[in-house]
Amino acid sequence: MDLSYLLWLQDLRAALGGALDGFFLVVSELGEAVLPLLIACGIYWCLNKRAGLYLFFTCNVGDLINGVLKLSCCVYRPWIRDARITPVEGALEGATGYSFPSGHSTKAVTAYGGLAVQSRGRKGAVAALIVLILLIMFSRNYLGVHTPQDVLAGAAAGLAALYLMGAVLRWAESARGRDLWVAGVGLALCAAAIVYVSLKPYPLDYVDGVLLVDPVRMQPDTYSAAGAVIGLLIGWLWERRYVRFETAGSVGTKLLRFASGVAVLVILFFGARKGLIALLGRNWGSLLGAMLPVLYAVAAHPLLFTRVENRAGRKAEREQARA
Secondary structure, eight states: OHHHHHHHHHHHHHHTTTTTHHHHHHHHHTTSSHHHHHHHHHIIIIIOHHHHHHHHHHHHHHHHHHHHHHHHHOOOOHHHHOTTOOOOGGGGGGOOSOOSSOHHHHHHIIIIIHHHHHTTTOHHHHHHHHHHHHHHHHHHHHTTSSOHHHHHHHHHHHHHHHHHHHHHHHHHHTSTTHHHHHHHHHHHHHHHHHHHHHHSOOOOOEETTEESOOHHHHHHHHHHHHHHHHHHHHHHHHIIIIIOOOOOOOHHHHHHHHHHHHHHHHHIIIIIHHHHHHHHOHHHHHHHHHHHHHHIIIIIHHHHHHHHHHHHHHHHHHHHHHO
């Protein structure tokens, strides 16, 4: 049934002459990691600290849940299961390795669903976000890279992250010292996930002497997700106890705050990450390469811009006093 549905969509793509392929490729890209990260940073640094933190937690924990499930189920992509399925070529770059559950669907629910949770009371915004999530999920089917089960399971993983992180953050903030428990348990679970995906057995199926999916090449994604959660937990504790920044500021101040933070994140993501992978290998390089940007975004950048802005404010006060 699932593959028949994809074949029907494939026939529809052919009948339309590929007219909608570009649209759904763009929609699918909205479920990639970059845009949700920028949204979380903008909200966290400039608008609503608690809402931004919630997005950081839902997105990164959702990624980790998805990665562990992917390497647990080891479900092959639709075109491996049925040679008649031909996905849209432009979607193949982001559709490597195992298929179940859909990472794009998980990211869509954790990022845009997280925004919807924070937008309660604004029905128009919530409706638009839900439509966007459904479009991203459908795009993975339309492009031929995921089955309906993949996207539904991915959405379920995202919903689990939304609920779990909401409950955990409320519990952690309700009494002193609970954040240490959350961080400790979270770090232990990250370590357990790393050990699990590193040691578990994987299927090694060959066709014409070629390995269908190399599990070793799939592991860095889960190492990366675990590293991001580790950086988030450490940064969260650091910020709560020592930084305690505020989002208040002029429009110009917030724009500078955002632009400078994104510039450093670009360097960390596209420069330092490659160097770390070359130095430490794909798994541990990916872990540290994901940990550092999140740690910077959650704690280091708020510390830096708070000090710079406070210093600028004191300088302005002295100059005003002299005048």
